[in-house]
Amino acid sequence: MTAQGRFITLEGGEGAGKSTQIRRLAEALRGRGHTVVETREPGGAPAAERIRTLLVEGGTESWDGMTEALLHFAARREHLLATVWPALESGSWVICDRFADSTLAYQGFGHGVDRALLDALQAAVLGDFRPDLTLILDLPVEEGLKRARSRGGLEDRYERMGIEFHQRLRAGFLEIARAEPERCIVVDAAQPVDKVTGAILAAVRDRLTDS
C-alpha cells in the first residue's frame, strides 16, 4: 500500500508572495523524490474553478459575507473530493495556495461572519481533516498591498475595503497561528525572497520529518 501523502497549505494576505514560494517548495520536494500536486483555493477542481469565477472574477459587486463563506466551502468540498483527497490517497504531496484558514481570516476576521457558523461549516465539510502543515506568510499590510498593486494583482474589491480590513486579516492569520502552533508556522515574508524560501524549506524539514 502506498503511504499517505502530506497536505501543506500556504496562507497570508494580499501580496505575500505565495505563488513563487509554492513553486519553489514543490520543486524542492520533487527533488527529494516526492510526487507533488500544486493546487489552489478557491478552485483546484473543475466545479470549484467555476465557483472561483463567481467569487473572484464576478466584477465589483460586493457579496454578503455569509454568502461568500458558503461559496468558499462549496468550492472547498468539490476541491477536496476531486483533487486533494485522491492525490493524498495515492501518496502525492499536495501544496495548496490558501485553504480553510483563508475563510476564517477573510470572511470571519475581515467581514465579521460569525465564528460559530464558520466552525460548523468547517466541521461539515472537513470533518477531522486538517493540513499537516500550514505556512502563514506574514508581512506588514502596506508592503503587501504595494506588492500586489505593483504586479497588477489586487482586485478593486480588496483595494476598496481599506487598510483596516487588511489589518484585521493579518491579525486574524496571526491569531490562527497562535491557536494552533502544532499545525501553523508564521514565516516573515518581508525578507528577501530567497530567505523566505529558506525559512519555508527549513520549516517543512523540521515539521514533516519524512520530507
Ligand code: TMP
Ligand atoms: P488569491 O488571490 O490568493 O488567488 O485568492 C483569491 C481571493 O479569494 C483572495 O483575495 C482571498 C479570497 N479568499 C477568501 O476570501 N476566502 C477563502 O476562503 C479563500 C480560499 C480565498
